[in-house]
Amino acid sequence: xxKQFEISGNYIDKIISAAYGDGSLFDKIEVYIKAYSxxxxxxxxxxxxxxxxxxKYVSKEYASTGLLNxxxxxxxxxxxxxxxxxxxxxxALIIKPVYSxxxxxxxxxxxxxxxxxxxxxxxxxxxEQVTLAEKQVKESFAIxxxxxxxTQNKITKDxxxxxxxxxxxxxxxxxxxxxxxx
Amino acid sequence: MKNLIKILFAVFIFAASVSLAQNDxxxxxxxGYFDFGNLSRYIQGENVTEVNIDSHLLSLMNGxxxxxxxxxxxxxxxxKLIKVYSFDVKLDEQKELLSKMNEMDESLVSKNWNRxxxxxxxxxxxxxxxxxxxxxxxxxxxxxxxxEKNGKATFVNIVGNINMNDIGKLSRKFNFPSLDGKDSxxxx
Numbered sequence: 332x333x334k335q336f337e338i339s340g341n342y343i344d345k346i347i348s349a350a351y352g353d354g355s356l357f358d359k360i361e362v363y364i365k366a367y368s369x370x371x372x373x374x375x376x377x378x379x380x381x382x383x384x385x386x387k388y389v390s391k392e393y394a395s396t397g398l399l400n401x402x403x404x405x406x407x408x409x410x411x412x413x414x415x416x417x418x419x420x421x422x423a424l425i426i427k428p429v430y431s432x433x434x435x436x437x438x439x440x441x442x443x444x445x446x447x448x449x450x451x452x453x454x455x456x457x458x459e460q461v462t463l464a465e466k467q468v469k470e471s472f473a474i475x476x477x478x479x480x481x482t483q484n485k486i487t488k489d490x491x492x493x494x495x496x497x498x499x500x501x502x503x504x505x506x507x508x509x510x511x512x513x
Numbered sequence: 514m515k516n517l518i519k520i521l522f523a524v525f526i527f528a529a530s531v532s533l534a535q536n537d538x539x540x541x542x543x544x545g546y547f548d549f550g551n552l553s554r555y556i557q558g559e560n561v562t563e564v565n566i567d568s569h570l571l572s573l574m575n576g577x578x579x580x581x582x583x584x585x586x587x588x589x590x591x592x593k594l595i596k597v598y599s600f601d602v603k604l605d606e607q608k609e610l611l612s613k614m615n616e617m618d619e620s621l622v623s624k625n626w627n628r629x630x631x632x633x634x635x636x637x638x639x640x641x642x643x644x645x646x647x648x649x650x651x652x653x654x655x656x657x658x659x660x661e662k663n664g665k666a667t668f669v670n671i672v673g674n675i676n677m678n679d680i681g682k683l684s685r686k687f688n689f690p691s692l693d694g695k696d697s698x699x700x701x
Binding site for chain 2: 454456460461464465467468470471474475478479481482485486
């Protein structure tokens with residue numbers, strides 16, 4: 332059998348606070364969610380909300396000094412509500428690192444998703460441009476080839492022939508002459 | 514909590530890699546890239562060849578102008594940039610350009626480029642450098658700088674993974690002298 336939800340004194344206070352709008356954000360959410368599923372809580376909440384509304388629209392001439400003081404209190408409470416909202420956020424994000432870590436993960440995921448969806452600004456080339464580029468690539472290779480060929484010739488003919496082979500040959504001739512003469 | 518930190522770290526690494534992937538087109542960070550500096554003051558006159566082809570344009574090439582499409586595609590595959598400046602230098606500016614070439618030489622050697630050719634003659638200067646890739650089997654960059662006796666200066670930087678076998682193919686295909694000393698054959 333389904334267990335009946337019991338409304339405690341503390342919970343009634345929460346409902347009243349929610350109805351007057353002076354409770355914490357989490358209390359308000361909790362009460363409104365409960366009211367959505369529980370008709371009893373919904374009735375109590377609606378009653379207190381109606382009372383809060385009627386108090387709000389009481390004109391000044393009918394209001395007693397005590398009532399005005401209460402209204403003053405109400406205003407102070409509303410100001411405190413903002414303070415409590417920031418306090419709740421501070422508590423959630425700073426004091427409890429799990430929430431802040433979760434927030435960072437969500438931010439990172441969203442940033443990553445946006446980065447992945449960023450269009451790559453690659454220029455579009457026409458067929459003629461690609462064909463021209465191909466010719467330029469070949470021309471580039473030909474320039475490099477010409478330089479390498481010239482260098483290769485210089486190394487094989489000038490350097491190896493004149494500076495290496497010729498002195499060796501000259502040295503060999505001198506040694507042969509020495510042996511012949513000896 | 515530990516699991517949460519692990520997840521957070523994983524997400525951070527993923528986001529970082531994605532942001533790095535966005536910078537793929539930046540060839541200046543490639544080890545085979547070399548900045549020749551400002552050559553614009555020398556690049557004047559009519560005989561000027563200036564080629565600057567990036568990886569995106571290279572990737573679009575399928576050898577449509579060539580008889581053997583597959584070979585060409587394979588040759589340019591893996592290249593990130595081809596940059597060529599070829600121009601005539603006035604006689605009074607040649608000394609200054611030579612000084613600039615010597616500065617380049619120092620800069621390249623200090624950045625662990627291998628100088629494979631250095632020809633310094635009264636009428637001709639040639640410097641050729643290669644940047645070995647991490648695996649030492651390929652080269653990740655090629656730099657050529659020359660100043661000929663007729664005043665023609667050429668600066669070339671090819672960036673990307675260049676296989677030595679591919680260079681042999683290039684030499685045969687585009688009148689490129691092969692490194693093994695065999696005669697090259699003009700294909701086009």
